[in-house]
Amino acid sequence: MKLVLDAMGGDHAPHEIVAGAVDYARKTGHTVILVGQEDAVNAELAQHDASRLNLFVVHAPETIDMDEQPALAARRKKNNSMAVGMRLVRDGQADAFCTMGHTGGALTAGHMVFRRIPGVHRAVLTTPFPSPKGFFIFGDVGANTDCKPEWLAQWGQMMAIYAQARLGVSQPRVALLSNGEEEGKGTQLTRATESLMREALGAAYMGVVEPKEMIAGEANVVVTDGFTGNVAIKLTEAVATYLLQIIREEITARKLAMVGAALARPAFRAAAARLDDREYGAGLLLGLNGLVTVGHGRSKRDRVYFALRNTAQLVEANILEQVRAEVVRTVKR
Amino acid sequence: MKLVLDAMGGDHAPHEIVAGAVDYARKTGHTVILVGQEDAVNAELAQHDASRLNLFVVHAPETIDMDEQPALAARRKKNNSMAVGMRLVRDGQADAFCTMGHTGGALTAGHMVFRRIPGVHRAVLTTPFPSPKGFFIFGDVGANTDCKPEWLAQWGQMMAIYAQARLGVSQPRVALLSNGEEEGKGTQLTRATESLMREALGAAYMGVVEPKEMIAGEANVVVTDGFTGNVAIKLTEAVATYLLQIIREEITARKLAMVGAALARPAFRAAAARLDDREYGAGLLLGLNGLVTVGHGRSKRDRVYFALRNTAQLVEANILEQVRAEVVRTVKR
Numbered sequence: 033m034k035l036v037l038d039a040m041g042g043d044h045a046p047h048e049i050v051a052g053a054v055d056y057a058r059k060t061g062h063t064v065i066l067v068g069q070e071d072a073v074n075a076e077l078a079q080h081d082a083s084r085l086n087l088f089v090v091h092a093p094e095t096i097d098m099d100e101q102p103a104l105a106a107r108r109k110k111n112n113s114m115a116v117g118m119r120l121v122r123d124g125q126a127d128a129f130c131t132m133g134h135t136g137g138a139l140t141a142g143h144m145v146f147r148r149i150p151g152v153h154r155a156v157l158t159t160p161f162p163s164p165k166g167f168f169i170f171g172d173v174g175a176n177t178d179c180k181p182e183w184l185a186q187w188g189q190m191m192a193i194y195a196q197a198r199l200g201v202s203q204p205r206v207a208l209l210s211n212g213e214e215e216g217k218g219t220q221l222t223r224a225t226e227s228l229m230r231e232a233l234g235a236a237y238m239g240v241v242e243p244k245e246m247i248a249g250e251a252n253v254v255v256t257d258g259f260t261g262n263v264a265i266k267l268t269e270a271v272a273t274y275l276l277q278i279i280r281e282e283i284t285a286r287k288l289a290m291v292g293a294a295l296a297r298p299a300f301r302a303a304a305a306r307l308d309d310r311e312y313g314a315g316l317l318l319g320l321n322g323l324v325t326v327g328h329g330r331s332k333r334d335r336v337y338f339a340l341r342n343t344a345q346l347v348e349a350n351i352l353e354q355v356r357a358e359v360v361r362t363v364k365r
Numbered sequence: 366m367k368l369v370l371d372a373m374g375g376d377h378a379p380h381e382i383v384a385g386a387v388d389y390a391r392k393t394g395h396t397v398i399l400v401g402q403e404d405a406v407n408a409e410l411a412q413h414d415a416s417r418l419n420l421f422v423v424h425a426p427e428t429i430d431m432d433e434q435p436a437l438a439a440r441r442k443k444n445n446s447m448a449v450g451m452r453l454v455r456d457g458q459a460d461a462f463c464t465m466g467h468t469g470g471a472l473t474a475g476h477m478v479f480r481r482i483p484g485v486h487r488a489v490l491t492t493p494f495p496s497p498k499g500f501f502i503f504g505d506v507g508a509n510t511d512c513k514p515e516w517l518a519q520w521g522q523m524m525a526i527y528a529q530a531r532l533g534v535s536q537p538r539v540a541l542l543s544n545g546e547e548e549g550k551g552t553q554l555t556r557a558t559e560s561l562m563r564e565a566l567g568a569a570y571m572g573v574v575e576p577k578e579m580i581a582g583e584a585n586v587v588v589t590d591g592f593t594g595n596v597a598i599k600l601t602e603a604v605a606t607y608l609l610q611i612i613r614e615e616i617t618a619r620k621l622a623m624v625g626a627a628l629a630r631p632a633f634r635a636a637a638a639r640l641d642d643r644e645y646g647a648g649l650l651l652g653l654n655g656l657v658t659v660g661h662g663r664s665k666r667d668r669v670y671f672a673l674r675n676t677a678q679l680v681e682a683n684i685l686e687q688v689r690a691e692v693v694r695t696v697k698r
């Protein structure tokens with residue numbers, strides 16, 4: 033197993049990225065190729081006892097900075113760390129590429145380096161999403177804002193394969209996000225997508241779900257356009273943060289409540305653990321001729337470790353070949 | 366002040382609806398005309414000491430039932446309680462109409478009875494939304510799923526007037542909901558709306574907001590299409606419910622945590638009070654030639670009371686005339 037990791041991507045790069053790579057290489061024995069500013073990466077590596085691990089550094093002279101338009105920067109800087117890393121995968125020197133950097137940059141570089149799988153309309157950015165019934169696969173969460181029905185239907189097919197490989201669900205239930213089933217609900221897009229999804233997925237297509245059913249985990253895969261999906265994941269995070277902030281403020285304003293909260297702390301911790309997407313949190317770009325995962329920009333070493341572990345699982349599940357076969361099967365039909 | 370209340374609308378109609386009307390009439394001395402099945406409404410009224418209150422019953426032979434497609438039913442049943450009630454307002458016998466019933470039914474009946482204000486592209490369903498900085502006005506939350514840029518721009522204007530009247534903000538900050546400002550973010554709709562809103566609203570338009578900024582209350586008015594808006598309010602409710610459910614489950618699984626939670630209860634109550642939209646929760650249909658407010662379907666008497674009170678405030682603020690003047694001003698320009 034050889035994974036390429038973007039050493040320059042994310043809020044805590046390269047420090048935490050390199051630390052996560054060291055942890056991963058030590059625990060698994062796998063090879064991790066760190067791509068980035070050679071000096072900076074080597075300086076980080078020197079802080080670890082990493083001499084006997086399968087860690088390699090490949091120099092990338094350019095980086096996509098936080099204050100740049102990532103898509104523009106990815107196009108202008110041909111030798112940014114993402115592009116250099118993806119080329120290693122494309123040329124057969126590694127199995128997959130993983131970054132904690134800008135999603136927009138990864139999207140642009142991914143398209144430039146890997147191209148789409150022939151027959152794929154558009155690549156889709158997917159992410160695991162927590163629910164009371166376990167995680168489900170949600171997408172598009174931001175790759176494509178204005179979408180066509182056939183794109184969403186095909187994403188449903190590809191995401192079903194991802195759900196099988198990642199969640200171990202043999203018959204994933206695939207749904208389309210909408211605001212209801214009644215007359216006047218849904219958009220032209222969702223209504224046109226409905227029949228295409230039924231055709232493409234057969235019994236695996238369970239129909240539309242409202243946000244309530246989605247959050248309850250009634251589907252293993254929830255498909256939507258990248259505008260709605262991106263708004264939905266950002267809104268979910270904002271609402272959860274706001275709610276917990278208000279509870280925290282009201283507790284800290286009361287001495288007795290603080291005592292109570294201290295007693296209840298194990299319960300809060302357990303609740304947080306159930307919502308924690310740390311072990312699941314890397315997104316997957318589906319539809320490209322190469323495996324690209326995108327972890328959270330705020331990732332520290334533990335999340336970097338899990339992002340690499342998830343990436344390796346997808347390589348082992350041979351998800352790319354499975355998606356290619358599904359696309360060929362459908363396009364031929 | 367004369368308000369018409371749909372006695373048949375909502376999960377707890379007519380029992381809680383009539384009770385809320387009695388409370389309201391008693392506290393304010395205002396007139397409330399209850400529209401619905403005469404026998405059922407009178408039977409409810411008989412349970413209250415309401416003989417000296419300004420409560421009147423107007424018979425409506427038909428109702429829109431919960432298991433019907435509300436828009437279809439509103440069209441088929443010409444004498445449903447909403448249509449009968451709205452006609453009283455249209456014909457000058459009352460100032461505004463209020464229902465806890467189906468939004469879809471209110472929309473259809475509202476269009477049929479009142480028509481749109483000349484120059485208004487589409488009526489918009491708006492609702493107050495809680496934030497750390499107080500409530501803001503959010504819409505469209507479900508009246509129009511496929512939208513045009515000029516609709517959203519006009520909604521921004523009308524909603525700004527609503528924010529002035531309802532929230533007492535003299536210079537409301539109006540924003541457009543999007544998933545970011547960078548290249549590749551937003552849709553054709555949001556990008557086309559941007560320039561129109563800047564033109565229509567001038568300095569009052571603050572640009573796009575992401576969900577995080579919206580939830581933080583950075584705008585007084587947030588405009589979006591009715592699909593995204595409907596998904597957003599449903600998702601917000603679902604995420605909040607799920608989060609509190611998980612916390613509750615983990616607390617009740619631990620004896621000591623239950624003791625702690627009991628001590629912290631005043632803090633939880635205070636947090637809940639800050640999020641409570643009970644006093645604000647009635648939505649307003651903007652753009653029709655008549656004032657229509659739509660309360661929550663689950664409303665009990667207290668929410669019915671507040672919905673009536675909010676409706677009266679809007680009548681007093683003369684919001685309908687203000688909106689008409691704004692539309693005339695803009696259309697002439």
